[in-house]
Structures are given as structure tokens and as C-alpha cells.
Amino acid sequence: MRKTSYILLAIALLCTALEANAQKERNKSIIRSALNGLHYSVRASYGIGGVSPLPLPAEIRGIDSYRPLVGIALEGTVEKQINKVIGIHIGLRLENKTMETVADVKNYGMEISSDGARIKGNWTGKVKTTVRNSYISIPLLMTCKLSPRWKMRIGPYFSYLISGDFSGEVYDGYIREGGPTGTKVLFEGDATATYDFSDELVKSNWGVQLGFEWRAFSHLNVFADVQWGLNSAFPKDFETITFKMYPIYGNLGFAYAF
Amino acid sequence: MGIKTIFCLALGAATLASCIQDExxxxxxxxxxxxxxxxxxxxxxxxxxxxxxxxxxxxxxxxxxxxxxxxxxxxxxxxxxxxxxxxxxxxxxxxxxxxxxxxxxxxxxxxxxxxxxxxxxxxxxxxxxPATITKFDFEHFEMIAGGRYINYYELDEDGSRCNIWATANAGYAMCGQPYFPTQRYDRGQSGNGVRLRTESTGGFGEMMGMRIAAGNLFFGKFDAVSAVSAPRAATLFGMPFNRVPKTFTGYYMFKPGETMTDADGAVIEGRVDQPDFYVVMYENSTIVDGKRQSVMLDGNNVLSHENIVGLARIQNPKVWTDAQIEAGEWERFEIPFVLMPGKQIDEEKLANYGYNIAIVLSSSIDGAYFVGAVGSTLYIDTLEIICED
Structure with a gap:
């Protein structure tokens, strides 16, 4: 999984480099494009966020720990200025959405499946979840110039899951087999059970993106975006996690504008 | 979207903890x-x-x-x-x-x-x-937990129910596997018998480091809460008894499974699985700092605890072929009850139910340590603890 994302990042970097080499020859056409209101940029950002139900269901009693892991996004962007204020932003983005959380849950309906065996029950205790998803995404945004240096943008994005890892373990608690009145079995000390729902992740995701960009130098902009997923990371018929899980990420990065 | 959701949105994922709902x-x-x-x-x-x-x-x-x-x-x-x-x-x-x-x-x-x-x-x-039952023919049973597995009981002389028998089937139910190790055998030596078979625990059992489950049936209770964290502590053996056993008798057939494996699932070459069945009697209390404390043996100490006073355990069990089992060639066993070295049975203590007794049956002798051969099958029926008058 991680290998794939590294390869994709490498390809993206290579494209950027090639583009840089070809820059001189293309300077003229860039200037011509700019006169037509077309602007090109490459951007890199670091994302922090999580895949989470919203609002948190009552079964989740606390978040013990949260680590963002490494979430990098690389994007090539074309912007078309329609008038002095409004413009359109279209990009092609390769990104990782990652996190690692430990939550305290109470009576949380879950299923542990392993080698065809499926144990269904209600878990009270710790749940550790690791998410490492890689997407190829297309943001389709409207931009709005707020001042000569400030720009706001908003619009939908569409993502396709290239590789997904949604897995974890349960420990330090107990399961009630079959339901809340079923046999109670403690998991103490080294006793942990792992789960892996990677294969259940939906491939197509979409959501809205809202961001601000500040022009620091003539070619260098810094920006911040929020990506708010609007379809669940798991399909409707996935019974184990009964609530919808939305990816919500904030990105902070810089853009090189040609 | 409620106000709470919008609040969450505003704060972002890093502060989701602030959105914990009421318990x-x-x-x-x-x-x-x-x-x-x-x-x-x-x-x-x-x-x-x-x-x-x-x-x-x-x-x-x-x-x-x-x-x-x-x-x-x-x-x-x-x-x-x-x-x-x-x-x-x-x-x-x-x-x-x-x-x-x-x-x-x-x-x-x-x-x-x-x-x-x-x-x-x-x-x-x-x-x-305290039950005075000494004969066990396995004719009283019910399917429990939504009909998934069997539960045996006995009737005492006035016909009331005694829940003497326990199995670890409730633990096996966790594994999500279809065939429970302890089952009824409808062609018993007389009427119904019991079929104990060592089964694989599947992916979940492997994850927990318990790759097999030996068929098991015993006096006492199964405390499922420990089944994963301390599996041998989950099997609690014994019921109060006020007579002195003389002989443990019954009928059995046994066929070992093909491949012996250890707790890590590695094949043990050259070893053939064995069944185990015995009667153990022990003092059900000890005095600690002048206070009486109850003692209940479990899977860790049922054959090693210092309170054990006597044992009748199968030695050199025979091996059957499928054809012999099919033909119902039951073998009667008679195992003398032997006091442990230096141990005696105290008359007064006996009269006051100061001793517990347990029959323990297993399709793999080291099944409690997850060592055995999947497929090892022990058929057993018509047990009796013959006691002194």
C-alpha cells in the first residue's frame, strides 16, 4: 500500500521536474496563457485530519490519542480568471489521507473477521484505528480574489481511492458476544484482536473544499484548505461500522505559480 | 446538521474529543x-x-x-x-x-x-x-445460546435438575466456527453418548494464540470472562462430594487426529495424540492466616494442586479405527481411585462436604495448552464413580 503511494509521489515529482526543465521553452506560452487569464501552478501540502463519524456517536466515550501520520498532497493546477474577482480552479492531486487514533468505546457494535471466522459482538474498551489511504483527486473550485494578495476558493472535489488501509486492533476491554447480553469475554494484557476493513473501503469519494491562498512572493503562494468528505468511507451495506465515516482533512502548503 | 456538528466542523478533527456525547x-x-x-x-x-x-x-x-x-x-x-x-x-x-x-x-x-x-x-x-449422583449416562441435555451448542445436566433422585456438567463451548462460540468440540453422539454405548473432538479455532483462535480446542466436558463451571486472557483459569473443576471413590468406570472409543501441532501451530513429528479422562478429588478449602479460603481447581492446577487427595486417570488408552468406531466397539474401562502419596480422606471433613470431586474428559491430553491433533475424537458414555459403602 505505502509502496504504491511512494511511487505515485515520485511520478508526481518527476512531472514537476520535467515541467521545470521545459520552462524556458514554455515561458512564452505561459505568458500568452496568462494574458488569456490562464495560470498554472504546482502545489505541495501537508494534511492533518481524520476519518470520523460526525457527530461522534455516543458509543465513543473518549479519544485517548491521535497521530496524523504522514499525509502529503501534490497538485498541478490550472486557474482561469473569468473576471477581475471570480475564477475557476481545476487540479489533479495525488494525496495521502492518514491518521492513527486510540478511542475509548462503550458497547460499540463490531465484528472481527479473520480467515472466514466472524465474531460479532459489542465491544467496551480501547479501539486503535490506523488509516493510510491514497487518492487521486480532482478539485473543481471557484476562486474569489479578496485583495491583491488574498484569494478564497470553494467547491467540490472528487477522489478515487488508489490504495486503502483501514485497520486496527481492540484491546484492554471486553466483548459481549453477539450483543449486549451475550457472553462476556475480557481482553487483558497481551490479548488483542485485530481487524482489517481495508477491502471494504469505497473507491469513490467526494466532498467540498474550502481554502485561502496568500501570495507571499511573485511566484510563491502559501495556502490552507479544508477538505470535508460528504460520502462515507464505507458502503451503506457494511454492517460492522453502523455509522457513516467521513474523511475530514486540513492541508497547509505552498504553491509555485508559473 | 445540529449545532454540535457545526461546532465540530469549526473546531476541526484535532479537537473532536470536545464533541463526546452524553454517555x-x-x-x-x-x-x-x-x-x-x-x-x-x-x-x-x-x-x-x-x-x-x-x-x-x-x-x-x-x-x-x-x-x-x-x-x-x-x-x-x-x-x-x-x-x-x-x-x-x-x-x-x-x-x-x-x-x-x-x-x-x-x-x-x-x-x-x-x-x-x-x-x-x-x-x-x-x-x-449436594448431589449424590454417581452414574452419568448423558441422556439429559439441551441446546443453548440460540441452539448453537449443547449443555448437559443431571437429574437427582427426586427428579430435580443438577447443573453438574460444564463445557468450554461458550468460549469456542467466540471463534465463529460451525462445529463445536463437545457434541452429542446419538449411537452411545447406551442411548446417547458424548463425542469430544479436537477442532481448529480458525482465524480468531490463531490471532489469540489458541489454535485448537479439545473437546471437553467436566464437573464445574466455565467462566468465559477469562477465556481469552487466561484460558486455563476459565475452566473451574469440581462439586462438593461426601463419599470415597473406589473405581471410575465407563465406556470409551478413541481415534487420534492425523497431525499433532504445538501451541504455535508447528507440527510435532512422531507423536500421536491421546485422550484424557479422570476423576480427581481435592480438599475444597485451605486455611490462610487462620481464615478458611475456598479452593476451586482450574486448568492450571487440576492435576498438580497440593489439595488433591486422590486420582483415577486413564493410562495407555487404546486406539480405534474408523470401522471399529462405526461398528460401535465400545471398550469398558475400570480405573482404580488412588490416594496421592501421604494423603488421606478425613471422615469428618468428608461428612461436611470438605472435598470436591470432578470428572474431567478431554479429546487431547494437552488440549489445555493448545497442543493436540485436530480430529482427535473421544467417544464416551455410561460413566460411574463407584464409591465405598
Whole structure:
């Protein structure tokens, strides 16, 4: 999984480099494009966020720990200025959405499946979840110039899951087999059970993106975006996690504008 | 989207912790323990054990409290420790069951309702004088836990139910595998017998480091709560007994599984699996710092505890072929009960039920340590503990 994302990042970097080499020859056409209101940029950002139900269901009693892991996004962007204020932003983005959380849950309906065996029950205790998803995404945004240096943008994005890892373990608690009145079995000390729902992740995701960009130098902009997923990371018929899980990420990065 | 959601949105994922909702009502509806206060404890066989903890598996819904042989149970008021927030109702009267004085000449029924009122569990509470049963023909059984696995019991001379037998089937149920290790065998030596087979525990068992489950049946109870964290502590062996065993007899057939594996799943070359069945008798209390403490042997010490006074255990079990088993070539065994070196049975202690006895049956001799051969099958029927007069 991680290998794939590294390869994709490498390809993206290579494209950027090639583009840089070809820059001189293309300077003229860039200037011509700019006169037509077309602007090109490459951007890199670091994302922090999580895949989470919203609002948190009552079964989740606390978040013990949260680590963002490494979430990098690389994007090539074309912007078309329609008038002095409004413009359109279209990009092609390769990104990782990652996190690692430990939550305290109470009576949380879950299923542990392993080698065809499926144990269904209600878990009270710790749940550790690791998410490492890689997407190829297309943001389709409207931009709005707020001042000569400030720009706001908003619009939908569409993502396709290239590789997904949604897995974890349960420990330090107990399961009630079959339901809340079923046999109670403690998991103490080294006793942990792992789960892996990677294969259940939906491939197509979409959501809205809202961001601000500040022009620091003539070619260098810094920006911040929020990506708010609007379809669940798991399909409707996935019974184990009964609530919808939305990816919500904030990105902070810089853009090189040609 | 509620205000809370918008609030979450504003704060972002890193502060999701601030969006924890109010704690949901407890969904559990267990009798955690039956307790006896000083006005009610005199009926107990062991008056120092006034808190009787109750397991959560399906078999544990039939609670038996051991009472002394001559006690008057026409008005006893047990109290209950319940799941947090749960309530208990006495079914026959509809009254609050906690501390309610009832006639326990016959079993009484209770319903526990969870805090939210959504979940309910039914319990039967029976007061049992020590069983005097010494013959076991495996004709009394029921399918429990939604019909998934078998539960054996016995009837004493007045026809009332005694929950002597336990299996670890409730633990195996966790593995999500279809074939339980302990099952009825409809072609017993006489009527029904028992078929114990060592089974794979599948992916879940492997994850837990318990790759096999030996077929098992024993006197005592299975405490499922320890089944994963301390599996050998989950099998609790023994019931009070006041006679001196002489011989352990019965009928059996056995066929070992093909491949012996160790706890890590590695093949053990050159070793053939064996069954194990025995009667063990032990003192059911010790004195610690001048105080009497109950002793219940478990899978860790059932053959090694210092309180053991005697044992009748199968030696050199035979091996059958499929054809012989198919033909029902049962073999009778007679195993003498032998006192442990330096041990004696004290007459007075015996009369006061100071000893526990357990029959323990397993399809793999080292099954408790997850060593055995999947497919090892022990058929057993018509057991008797012949006692001295």
C-alpha cells in the first residue's frame, strides 16, 4: 500500500521536474496563457485530519490519542480568471489521507473477521484505528480574489481511492458476544484482536473544499484548505461500522505559480 | 446538521474529543453475583462464601447455589449485584427481586432489565443440596445460546435438575466456527453418548494464540470472562462430594487426529495424540492466616494442586479405527481411585462436604495448552464413580 503511494509521489515529482526543465521553452506560452487569464501552478501540502463519524456517536466515550501520520498532497493546477474577482480552479492531486487514533468505546457494535471466522459482538474498551489511504483527486473550485494578495476558493472535489488501509486492533476491554447480553469475554494484557476493513473501503469519494491562498512572493503562494468528505468511507451495506465515516482533512502548503 | 456538528466542523478533527456525547445508558443486564447477608447465609453449604459470582454464558442463566443438606430454605432473601443501572424482578410475584424473601423449595425465576430498559435476561435460581449422583449416562441435555451448542445436566433422585456438567463451548462460540468440540453422539454405548473432538479455532483462535480446542466436558463451571486472557483459569473443576471413590468406570472409543501441532501451530513429528479422562478429588478449602479460603481447581492446577487427595486417570488408552468406531466397539474401562502419596480422606471433613470431586474428559491430553491433533475424537458414555459403602 505505502509502496504504491511512494511511487505515485515520485511520478508526481518527476512531472514537476520535467515541467521545470521545459520552462524556458514554455515561458512564452505561459505568458500568452496568462494574458488569456490562464495560470498554472504546482502545489505541495501537508494534511492533518481524520476519518470520523460526525457527530461522534455516543458509543465513543473518549479519544485517548491521535497521530496524523504522514499525509502529503501534490497538485498541478490550472486557474482561469473569468473576471477581475471570480475564477475557476481545476487540479489533479495525488494525496495521502492518514491518521492513527486510540478511542475509548462503550458497547460499540463490531465484528472481527479473520480467515472466514466472524465474531460479532459489542465491544467496551480501547479501539486503535490506523488509516493510510491514497487518492487521486480532482478539485473543481471557484476562486474569489479578496485583495491583491488574498484569494478564497470553494467547491467540490472528487477522489478515487488508489490504495486503502483501514485497520486496527481492540484491546484492554471486553466483548459481549453477539450483543449486549451475550457472553462476556475480557481482553487483558497481551490479548488483542485485530481487524482489517481495508477491502471494504469505497473507491469513490467526494466532498467540498474550502481554502485561502496568500501570495507571499511573485511566484510563491502559501495556502490552507479544508477538505470535508460528504460520502462515507464505507458502503451503506457494511454492517460492522453502523455509522457513516467521513474523511475530514486540513492541508497547509505552498504553491509555485508559473 | 445540529449545532454540535457545526461546532465540530469549526473546531476541526484535532479537537473532536470536545464533541463526546452524553454517555449512553448501560445495555448490560447481568446478575454479576448472588449475595447472602448475615441473616440469610446459614443455608449455604459454605457459609463463608457469601458472594457467589455468576458467569455470563448461556449456561449460567441457570444459577445453582450449594446449600447445606439440612438447611431450611422456605424463606431466604438473596440479594443481587447487577450490571450498573440494571433492575431485577421476581417473575412469579412481579416484585423487586432484590432482598425479597422467597421459598426456595423449588427454583425461582427472575428477570434482569438493563438500565435503558431495552435488554432483558432471564435467570433461574435454584438452591441445591449436594448431589449424590454417581452414574452419568448423558441422556439429559439441551441446546443453548440460540441452539448453537449443547449443555448437559443431571437429574437427582427426586427428579430435580443438577447443573453438574460444564463445557468450554461458550468460549469456542467466540471463534465463529460451525462445529463445536463437545457434541452429542446419538449411537452411545447406551442411548446417547458424548463425542469430544479436537477442532481448529480458525482465524480468531490463531490471532489469540489458541489454535485448537479439545473437546471437553467436566464437573464445574466455565467462566468465559477469562477465556481469552487466561484460558486455563476459565475452566473451574469440581462439586462438593461426601463419599470415597473406589473405581471410575465407563465406556470409551478413541481415534487420534492425523497431525499433532504445538501451541504455535508447528507440527510435532512422531507423536500421536491421546485422550484424557479422570476423576480427581481435592480438599475444597485451605486455611490462610487462620481464615478458611475456598479452593476451586482450574486448568492450571487440576492435576498438580497440593489439595488433591486422590486420582483415577486413564493410562495407555487404546486406539480405534474408523470401522471399529462405526461398528460401535465400545471398550469398558475400570480405573482404580488412588490416594496421592501421604494423603488421606478425613471422615469428618468428608461428612461436611470438605472435598470436591470432578470428572474431567478431554479429546487431547494437552488440549489445555493448545497442543493436540485436530480430529482427535473421544467417544464416551455410561460413566460411574463407584464409591465405598
Amino acid at each position: 449512553p445508558l448501560n445495555a448490560e443486564a447481568d446478575i454479576v453475583a448472588v449475595t447472602f447477608d448475615k441473616d440469610n447465609r446459614d443455608v449455604l453449604l459454605n457459609t463463608t462464601d457469601t458472594v457467589v459470582t455468576i458467569s455470563t454464558d448461556a449456561a449460567a442463566n441457570n444459577i445453582e447455589i450449594a446449600i447445606s443438606p439440612l438447611s431450611d430454605v422456605t424463606s431466604v432473601a438473596p440479594t443481587f449485584i447487577l450490571s450498573e443501572g440494571a433492575t431485577i424482578t421476581h417473575d412469579e410475584s412481579g416484585l423487586d427481586g432484590n432482598g425479597l424473601a422467597l421459598d426456595f423449595t423449588s427454583p425461582q425465576h427472575y428477570t434482569v432489565t438493563s438500565e435503558g430498559g431495552v435488554y432483558k435476561k432471564s435467570y433461574t435460581l435454584a438452591f441445591k443440596r
